[in-house]
Amino acid sequence: MQSIFGTDGIRGKFDKEITYSLAYKVGYALAIIVETNDPILVGRDTRTSGEFLFKAISRGIKDAGKEFVYLGICPTPAIPFLIKKEKFSSGIMISASHNLPEFNGIKIFDHNGEKIKKDFENRIELIMKEENDNKLFINKNKSISKNKDLLNIYTQGLIDTMGDVNLKGMKIILDTCYGSATTCAESIFKKLGANVKVINNEKNGLKINLNCGSTCLDPINKAIKENDADMGFSFDGDADRVIGVDSKGNILDGDHILFLWGRELLEENLLTNNTIISTKMANLGFEKTWKNLGGILYRTEVGDKFIFEAIKEKKALLGGEQSGHILSKINNFCGDGILTALQIAKYCKKKNVSLKSWLNSSFLPYPQKLTNIFLNFDFKNTNNIFKDSINESIESFSNIKNDNYRVYIRPSGTEPVLRVLVEAENKKELDSLSKKITTELRGKINKLSNNL
Numbered sequence: 001m002q003s004i005f006g007t008d009g010i011r012g013k014f015d016k017e018i019t020y021s022l023a024y025k026v027g028y029a030l031a032i033i034v035e036t037n038d039p040i041l042v043g044r045d046t047r048t049s050g051e052f053l054f055k056a057i058s059r060g061i062k063d064a065g066k067e068f069v070y071l072g073i074c075p076t077p078a079i080p081f082l083i084k085k086e087k088f089s090s091g092i093m094i095s096a097s098h099n100l101p102e103f104n105g106i107k108i109f110d111h112n113g114e115k116i117k118k119d120f121e122n123r124i125e126l127i128m129k130e131e132n133d134n135k136l137f138i139n140k141n142k143s144i145s146k147n148k149d150l151l152n153i154y155t156q157g158l159i160d161t162m163g164d165v166n167l168k169g170m171k172i173i174l175d176t177c178y179g180s181a182t183t184c185a186e187s188i189f190k191k192l193g194a195n196v197k198v199i200n201n202e203k204n205g206l207k208i209n210l211n212c213g214s215t216c217l218d219p220i221n222k223a224i225k226e227n228d229a230d231m232g233f234s235f236d237g238d239a240d241r242v243i244g245v246d247s248k249g250n251i252l253d254g255d256h257i258l259f260l261w262g263r264e265l266l267e268e269n270l271l272t273n274n275t276i277i278s279t280k281m282a283n284l285g286f287e288k289t290w291k292n293l294g295g296i297l298y299r300t301e302v303g304d305k306f307i308f309e310a311i312k313e314k315k316a317l318l319g320g321e322q323s324g325h326i327l328s329k330i331n332n333f334c335g336d337g338i339l340t341a342l343q344i345a346k347y348c349k350k351k352n353v354s355l356k357s358w359l360n361s362s363f364l365p366y367p368q369k370l371t372n373i374f375l376n377f378d379f380k381n382t383n384n385i386f387k388d389s390i391n392e393s394i395e396s397f398s399n400i401k402n403d404n405y406r407v408y409i410r411p412s413g414t415e416p417v418l419r420v421l422v423e424a425e426n427k428k429e430l431d432s433l434s435k436k437i438t439t440e441l442r443g444k445i446n447k448l449s450n451n452l
Contacts, residue, residue: 004128005121007303007413011096011105014049018104022128023053026106027060027092029127033120034066034089034111041086041150043071043079044094045180045238047205049104053094057106072146073203075180075239077336078154080113084332085153095180095238098215098323099415101208113332115305155184158339159191161330165346168193172345173232173245175220177213178204181239185338194345199223209236214243214324214337221249231348231355233341241324242337244344246356254278254322255286256362257340261328262318264347266295270317277310277319277327279303280408284423289363302410304335366405368423369434373442375416390418393444397437405429407437418445 004010010026012018031040040061044050054070061068069088071078079091090110096103108116108124116124172194176182178201186198199219200212212219214236224232224245232245244252252260255278262276274295278286279302287297298314300306304327307319311333319333320326326340327333348355394409405424412419420438424430 003121004125007301008097008305009093009105009107009115011099011103011413013102014047014053014104018049018053018106020052020056023056023094023106024060025128025131026108026124027057028064028131029060029124030090030092030108031061031064031066032127033123036089036111037066038087038089038111039067039069041071041079041082041088041091042068042094043074043076043091045076045096045205046073046178046182046203046208047094047096047101047104047237050094050205053104053106057092057094069150070146071150072148073180073183074151074154075183075336075338076107077240077331077334077339078151079107080109080334081154081157081331081336082150083109083111083113085157086150093238097238097240098209098213098236101206101210113334114308117305151183155188157331158184158188158336158342161339162192162342162346165349166193167345167349169195170231170345170349171195171227171229172197173220173223173227173229174198174201174341175212175223175232175234176201176239177209177235177237178202178207179209179213179235179237179239181235181338185235185239185341188338188342189345192342197223197227197229213237214241217243217245217251220245224249231345233337233344235337235341236324239337240335241321241326242341243324244341244355246359247354248356250356250359252344252355252359254320254324254326255283255365256359257324257326257344258282258318258320259286259290259362260358261326261343261347262290262295263293265318266293271295272315272317275314275316277307277314277316279307279321280410281322281421283322283363283365283368284406284425285363285366303413308333366423366425367427367430368421369430371420371422371434371438372412372415373418373420373438373445375411375418375445390445393441394418397441405433407433409437409441 076093079093083091093107096105189196214234220232220234234243265271300310311319317329325335408421422434
């Protein structure tokens with residue numbers, strides 16, 4: 001059986017790949033596997049399909065003889081934080097992260113608050129395969145109360161990470177993108193004394209990530225300019241990642257966050273072997289500048305679970321992705337966009353610098369071009385001959401590299417696209433190389449897909 005798990009849990013279009021039946025079986029399988037009788041913690045983002053999928057998951061858990069606690073709409077990082085703090089047996093987050101409203105997904109955490117590993121995924125899939133669809137039914141009238149106190153414990157935990165530093169005198173814009181950050185981001189920054197304006201702050205699953213949030217910075221740029229703000233932070237749908245923007249619209253992506261935060265830790269001699277963990281998407285300019293400071297940038301495949309594994313292996317204290325998904329020791333290496341935004345603001349306050357001037361001291365990025373080649377088929381489930389042929393082309397192009405340019409190509413783990421990243425010191429060379437590679441790949445894919 002082809003695995004239903006991608007780079008970050010299970011994800012797909014609601015009522016196509018992500019169905020009531022699948023959600024029920026996931027809840028049932030997880031409840032069968034967990035070894036204690038402690039309840040399973042379940043949360044979701046604002047998507048309209050989330051409540052429907054929650055009812056399926058909760059019924060599966062109950063049918064397996066276990067209990068659950070419903071957190072309701074919440075940031076994804078609240079789940080692992082509360083699993084550790086309140087001793088839950090495991091947790092489930094219903095979310096498709098940065099994807100558009102028609103998508104949804106299921107992220108699963110073990111008793112340590114860590115995303116489950118491959119062997120755990122295999123055990124879930126084995127039980128799901130054996131489960132009979134005939135016993136399923138939808139109880140649309142079932143109403144389950146949410147535990148609001150638990151969310152308060154999570155938000156207080158974020159505030160506590162600031163120590164005695166407040167954000168008074170700082171004018172900050174937050175884009176909560178109609179998603180999970182709407183539950184608490186504004187109140188957290190206000191409690192810390194910041195002058196806060198929040199945009200796209202309704203819990204609206206029909207608008208989540210739609211022309212806003214960490215994948216679309218136009219709204220926050222406009223708000224920063226109109227309000228003469230010092231900085232802004234734009235979250236994704238489940239608030240596990242963030243992109244920052246300074247007062248002039250310059251972008252603080254995950255690479256810059258890692259470099260600047262890492263440099264602070266480097267100067268304090270707090271980084272094990274001066275190592276930061278990132279992925280093959282990280283900018284070459286970041287890597288070269290970090291090495292010039294005496295640091296090591298260790299690259300993994302794309303996905304926070306790979307970063308987490310490398311962090312443990314290398315005993316690192318900081319890692320993350322260019323997309324703004326940052327893992328730090330502060331919260332047991334769980335990606336948390338709100339926590340990351342708070343730490344950036346905290347450093348600016350402690351150093352008495354603007355985000356603009358701090359960002360100006362970062363590395364000079366190499367020009368990058370990321371092109372998505374859309375696929376009219378599921379790459380994971382296509383036949384092996386076709387897949388091998390595409391992988392052969394990917395490997396051939398990926399081997400094109402030297403000190404001044406780099407190519408990285410991979411199938412997305414969450415969408416039906418092939419991502420082609422090209423970066424070069426010279427913009428003209430970048431455009432030429434990117435065009436050559438994407439044109440050839442599209443031609444080969446179209447030719448092969450016609451024979452499927």
